[in-house]
Amino acid sequence: MVTKHQLAGLPEDADLRRADSLAREIFSDVANKWALLIIEALGEDTRRFSELRSEVEGISHKMLTQNLRMLERNGLLERTVHPTVPPRVDYTLTEPGRALRTTVDAICGWTHEHLDHIEKARHRFTG
């Protein structure tokens, strides 16, 4: 996240510094487990609210809506309301959302690849 112009501090870098603080903000939004788990759960498909609720294990109603709104706000997913009764709402990743998902996949892959190493490290740590 550290970029060159952070070190410069020239007046004309004002817009660049703005971009940086924006990047920080986005990073903080996105780098939390619920957001990432939702993105992972969405995958290539489109999911309903209730589907996500049960697929993202352990997430509460409130956390799900909050994070969905946040992801929508940042343009990572699209929310389409079907005017039926009972109502039906679909969530789908946008292109940027799908792009981010590949990195989430990478983290998941990393996790499983290093399970052993981590488990051993924990035993060593606990003594």
Added chain:
Amino acid sequence: MVTKHQLAGLPEDADLRRADSLAREIFSDVANKWALLIIEALGEDTRRFSELRSEVEGISHKMLTQNLRMLERNGLLERTVHPTVPPRVDYTLTEPGRALRTTVDAICGWTHEHLDHIEKARHRFTG
């Protein structure tokens, strides 16, 4: 994070389910902004506590120590104490840590690539 055997539920899958819950745990540990920012700050180098403190902007003393312990516990970084006075402690990513860092890099890259899209999405969202 969803794997096949989660759906099966056969008795002999006990160890696999254990692995899954472990994976979930690790994911929860790692998927938070401070942990990821620390990993990013460490990079290929070795850093002192105070260096990290100032490089990871906005992190508090407490959060830094907590996350460093957590990352050490999971074997993502190595902590070496130099018995000098004043004391000096170096933190370095292990191989798994460096592997994870590449994915953090990917997220950072993603963030900057999609700044425009996100900014526009936000304006649209706010109406």
Added chain:
DNA sequence: CAGTATCCCCCCGGATACTG
């Protein structure tokens, strides 16, 4: 300088109830 310990406030986030 690096780290632990303590205090304490705020707010995250769960539970619940209610609308369209």
Added chain:
DNA sequence: CAGTATCCGGGGGGATACTG
């Protein structure tokens, strides 16, 4: 079913003081 609103308890996390 999807979503908002409200309440409220527990703990995340900051500030501070203290040790080696």
